[in-house]
Amino acid sequence: MDQAWSRPVHLYGVERPRGSKTVPSTPVFLPPDSLQRLLDSLRGSGRQLMGPLVRDGAIVFDRIENAAELPRGMRDIQSPGSYRLEQSDSPRLFAWANGPQALKPMTFAPEEVLWQVVRDDSGLHFEPQASTPAPTAVIGVRGCDLAALQLQKAHFLQEGAEDPAFQRRLDKLLIVAVDCSHPADTCFCASTGDGPDAGPGHDIALTELDEGFLLRAGSPQGQEIIDSLALPPASTAQLQAAAESSRGASDAQTRKLPATDLRDALFARQDHPHWAAVAERCLACGNCTAVCPSCFCSAYEPRPSLDGAESEQVRLWDSCFSFEHSNLHGHPVRDDIRLRYRQWLTHKLAGWHDQYGRSGCTGCGRCISWCPVGIDLTEEVASLLEEPA
């Protein structure tokens, strides 16, 4: 095992999206009362629009039609194991940090049929299940999730082993990102270099200012939409305000991961006593992996019809915290919580360097907020880096 780990396999080097703005075009200014025009053009060409909505006490992505549905003045208060919303009188629509979902469910479906098999007199017939995702535009995506999308692409679109389901969804997705202006207490994208601004991977990026929005294109398709709106260029003062907002969003972050590559440090600490201390708190519930925008593990499940004449092969999100994940010949290799947490953290922060050329964490903080017992990977890493007493 250690042999394999120590072999650097930079097969799928990923361009690391930096926090800097990629500005292929001059930003333009969109007044608040024109936002609906942007949404309408996003919904052009038969696209459905997904955007942030308040549902069940959180901001989630769902179908929207109108700018009026966006979470105006909504603020989030996040801490380890806790997420609350609060209505403020701010007119801002994007003054919140990430909710529980990332982009992930839109590209890597939580459950989907990969193929079907039908049995008749002539034998078994296997058919790929060609899901046809609806063309979709999504607004409100953050830098950490764009960076995670690059990682997911590195995984799902490895040359020669492209995942058709992932590819089909991605091809149909138009992404409108938003520079983060109000990071949560759990965010640390500034330390991983993946935010708070929207890096590569978007079609359009939007900066929200008190007076309105700045738009910049990240793809020809995005540029086309922006051009069709015929908006004035952003003023110098507006560009300055955007830069200040970005600086403020970086400075506001209190958590961080060390800027250095943790690969060797973590692999050298496989026997650190702190793993057992985390295991006393960890529930092996897998919430961290489900909300993590870069986690990609899946399981396969046959779902035969009762008469046995046909069956569907379903892929569903799995987790390194589940029994099946390390189940070999009826016995899980990682049969306790300590080993499962260790697997998660070392794969994410160490093994990914070998596989994908960078750490798997983009600093979104979701695994901290959505852990039912508030386990905080930034703190666990700090403890692991300390020499055992």
Added chain:
Amino acid sequence: MSRPKLAVHKFSSCDGCQLALLNLGETLLQLPGLVDIVHFAEAGPMDEDEPVAVALVEGSINTEHDLERIQRIRRNSDYLVSLGACATSGGLQALRNMADANAWEAAIYARPEVLDSLPTATAVSDHVKVDLALWGCPVNSRQLLGALRDLLFGVAPREERRPLCMECKRSGAVCTLVTGEATCMGPVTLAGCGAICPRKGRACYACYGPAEQVNAESLGRRFEGFGLLPEDVARRFHFIHSGAPAFQAAGKHFRGGK
């Protein structure tokens, strides 16, 4: 080709798990083409003692007669499935195991000596070998049909081992514990129900029994942080599956005030 024989037996239970079969609608009509149902308590008993390939057993063991009957069923069945909470862990009835059942009977009944009742309500597996346990209060049709189909294929039925949280997240539900300090049992409970309660904004009651990994101490302490007294935490574990060893121990631990 002769069809394998199936029997559905009932002990102390509400019949809800048998309804998972009866509620199948059109699919139910396919069943007689695949198996020969020789006994089905809820649909009208036929022949309790006929040897069968598969016996589905609902309900917990509560009387001397139950003790004798479950042995007979085991002898007559190649493959025995405990169907639902009562059969699998003793169910709600097992709560009486922590009380003085004799004292209760004496307090309630004019002539308690006419009752044929053991002092405990226990799981089928406490008495005979169970080949497959289907947790759930009640079980659902998907679980039951999945198991039957696998048995018809001649393979070992796949068992759900993931915790409910994973199913909850796949469903897109927002976590009730994190957003509202709900005392949700999802992290220590087996998946399988479809996360019905969290999807309605409610805390999971642990109908599907203990997950593969149960860190009761950590979750219980979290509930205490939400303001639950140790006794309240104990009751979260001692509810539908108080007879399941992991929950039994967890409840006792918190009741013990540790």
